Amino acid sequence: MNEKLSLTPIQEDTLTEILNLGVGGAANVLNQMSEEYIEIQVPSLHLLTKEEIKKHAGNDLSSLSIVQLEFNSIINGSASLILSTESAVKLASILQDEEIDQNAPEAEWAETITEVGNIVVNSIMGAVANTFEKEISYLTPQYYRKSILKLFEDENSKNDEIVFLLAEMQFNIKVHSVEAKVIIIFSTDSFTNLITQLDGVYSQSA
Amino acid sequence: MKILVIDDSRFQVNQITKLLNKHGFETQHANNGKVALETLNSENFKAILCDLLMPEMDGFVFLETVKKENINIPVIILSSNIQKAARDRCKELGAKHFLSKPLTDEQIENHLKPILKEETGQTA
Numbered sequence: 398m399n400e401k402l403s404l405t406p407i408q409e410d411t412l413t414e415i416l417n418l419g420v421g422g423a424a425n426v427l428n429q430m431s432e433e434y435i436e437i438q439v440p441s442l443h444l445l446t447k448e449e450i451k452k453h454a455g456n457d458l459s460s461l462s463i464v465q466l467e468f469n470s471i472i473n474g475s476a477s478l479i480l481s482t483e484s485a486v487k488l489a490s491i492l493q494d495e496e497i498d499q500n501a502p503e504a505e506w507a508e509t510i511t512e513v514g515n516i517v518v519n520s521i522m523g524a525v526a527n528t529f530e531k532e533i534s535y536l537t538p539q540y541y542r543k544s545i546l547k548l549f550e551d552e553n554s555k556n557d558e559i560v561f562l563l564a565e566m567q568f569n570i571k572v573h574s575v576e577a578k579v580i581i582i583f584s585t586d587s588f589t590n591l592i593t594q595l596d597g598v599y600s601q602s603a
Numbered sequence: 604m605k606i607l608v609i610d611d612s613r614f615q616v617n618q619i620t621k622l623l624n625k626h627g628f629e630t631q632h633a634n635n636g637k638v639a640l641e642t643l644n645s646e647n648f649k650a651i652l653c654d655l656l657m658p659e660m661d662g663f664v665f666l667e668t669v670k671k672e673n674i675n676i677p678v679i680i681l682s683s684n685i686q687k688a689a690r691d692r693c694k695e696l697g698a699k700h701f702l703s704k705p706l707t708d709e710q711i712e713n714h715l716k717p718i719l720k721e722e723t724g725q726t727a
Contacts, residue, residue: 426704430705516683531688
């Protein structure tokens with residue numbers, strides 16, 4: 398964690414719990430849509446500088462299917478649903494109830510994946526907004542094909558802020574070998590707000 | 604009985620249309636609130652199912668316009684947005700219900716059909 402900005406163990410635990418609620422809600426919606434069991438993992442949090450965030454991405458340049466929603470108001474940032482293209486096509490096949498070839502053009506399935514991203518991110522960020530008793534505004538979801546490294550580089554170039562808070566969550570549909578990840582990037586300009594909100598939530602519950 | 608579905612996602616429109624057709628409703632689709640307002644003049648819709656996050660005119664502005672222009676068709680918001688603040692705002696703007704996506708048989712039975720019965724003067 399960064400020396401200047403950090404989360405206390407209580408703040409980290411509070412945020413993890415809020416995100417857990419959101420992940421549970423997102424899994425429930427995905428389960429309703431796919432009629433498949435959705436396996437989830439506890440969110441992991443990382444507070445990283447611009448340099449660290451590149452290291453965190455590693456050198457994996459593989460092109461992934463990414464649905465990104467930018468959000469703002471009390472907290473600013475973006476949340477992205479990330480899948481390998483293979484997983485994206487499989488998931489779209491399940492949801493569209495039709496066999497889609499792995500080599501099929503994106504036009505046949507990307508819109509479905511964009512809507513999945515929209516629903517998953519809304520569930521997660523909705524849990525955050527409801528816990529903070531605030532409203533978070535979103536821009537319309539955008540679909541991209543790029544690597545995690547490129548995603549982070551693009552976030553870096555958009556923003557002069559020096560620290561990113563990353564929350565990573567994993568969703569799997571084991572029976573179809575579909576794996577998806579959600580990464581939320583909170584930018585530093587709203588970090589103080591985030592801490593204030595987390596402290597408020599904790600003091601109410603203590 | 605015709606329902607106007609306002610959503611910019613083709614995937615959602617397909618899913619919603621299939622389900623509404625299964626329940627015996629006809630549907631028409633508009634890509635956003637602005638297109639929907641133009642469509643309203645040409646057809647007799649019994650209810651409107653409207654998404655929130657859409658380009659050009661989102662669900663909030665659509666609700667505001669419906670209220671301002673005294674358009675007397677019940678609007679049900681169907682959204683992925685689960686925020687209480689959004690739900691409250693929609694209610695204030697006159698939405699009959701705020702439903703979470705995906706649309707289900709239960710939501711149609713418990714929320715859409717009772718409104719249509721009210722509108723057509725039938726008893727439940």
